[in-house]
Amino acid sequence: MLDQTTSPNMQRAKGRAHLGFVARAGKTTLMDLHQSGCVKAMLPRNHAPVMDGVLINTAGGVTGGDQLQYSATLGDDTTLCLTTQTAERIYQSSSGHGTIKTDFSVGANATFDWIPQETILFNQSALKRNMTVTMDASSSVMLMESIVLGRRAMGETLNSCFLSDQWRVMRSGKMAYADALRISDPNALNTPATLGGNRAFTTLVYIAPDAEARRNQMQQMLNFDDVKTGVSAWNGCLVTRFIARDAQPLRKALIATLTQFRNAPLPRVWHM
Template sequence: MFDASLPSENMQRAKGCAEVGFGARGLKHLYQSGCSKALLPKNFQPTPEAVFINTSGGATGGDRLNYSAWVKDGARLDVTTQAAERIYRATTGEAVITNTLTLGENCQMDWVPQETILFENSALKRQLNVTMAESASLLALETLVLGRKAMGEILHSASLSDQWRIRRGDRLIYADALRFNAPDVQTQSTATLNGNRALATIVIVAPDAEDRLQFARSLLPFPDVEAAASAWSGILTLRFLAPDAQPLRNALISFLTQFRGRDLPRVWHM
């Protein structure tokens, strides 16, 4: 008689795992299960591409998604996602997305997924774990958008735990964490986002990373985007802040195309 007295149903949760591995002669490993898939488009370029897909169309509380890519024997690989990852309102729990990258000797990998969009009342725990050889080169990007401007949505309540861990040889060389968990997401303070709602981090780890700092800075700034670069101990990092997703996306496409010396994967332009 009273709906409130009825036990709540356990909603079906999405689970997925996709893995790719490349060697000097091309694809060595491909595995996919659940809602996570991997596509290997032909690009007629020296560097092959892998595109990860979440066929469920987004993630919400209780979903578990795992993506993994590795390269060995001097291989190169660009890894991206088919579209922006949407993190929907969570009724219980959090969406967990774990990305694992492994780079062997003299290998190069560019991890350039498209943006992640947090919806109101969403909850996300995301991890990027990298293990790389001393002679390997990594470029890693993560982009976060708070709310949907086109829908008039201003993010007031959300939960995020976003963690980076990069190990080079047997040493942890880079650790970063972004976390908030509050009914009122603070974005106005100059100590946080200064009123911006889109942010991105790029980390380059390579034998020549520090030498490329001045070149990276020469590509900045961009219209409506705040950006800065710094380098130390074989690591080059850049931070970007923008009032919305589109100016940030435009800046990232411009910067990455010039810095890498080649176009981003085609899905970025669809």
């Protein structure tokens, strides 16, 4: 007979993917691949000068207790654009929080773009996410995260959720960029001093020897009727913020901006 006083052990998703690359004869070559659990990695063929990598969470989303780990190591003179297959959905948590840990190591004269598709927070979701990057002073790194507080078109409303998002970037052994985001009351983001009723926002960071010199180029690209933007540049970092009423106008703005700024097409999964 079942003990009615005992709570069932809920099945949780765990997964890890690691990719390692080196440069051989002027081309970026995969040297190390590990994938386990619900996380898979793919390297689809493309016709761009930059190799694309795609991370897939086969669990279909993240809820309390789930644990995902992504990591990549880029050797000297390598290039990689890494993204996710689709938006990451953070579902209602019955207990605890989901975790996503991301670690990247970027060698000398390497170029790395981490441009995942958006993270969608559902009501009563809970997520802790940490990203750590170590890079050489000669390398170029682009980092992006987009957050959507429920999908307006689906009638979703967030009354409660929790998000902790921590970024740390070390450049030649010194802290180059740090960002800390914490959301525990989505209703508090409706004021004019915060999101002002908008539901979607993005942080885009470009860290490279030419980052500050490209500030004007970035500003000239940001001409959108339905997306608010802001640009700052300092200490070898170019930081751009996007705020939109919903996910769709934000996505359109990001596709245009990333394609122009990178001077390369986005991975095909961005257009599916």
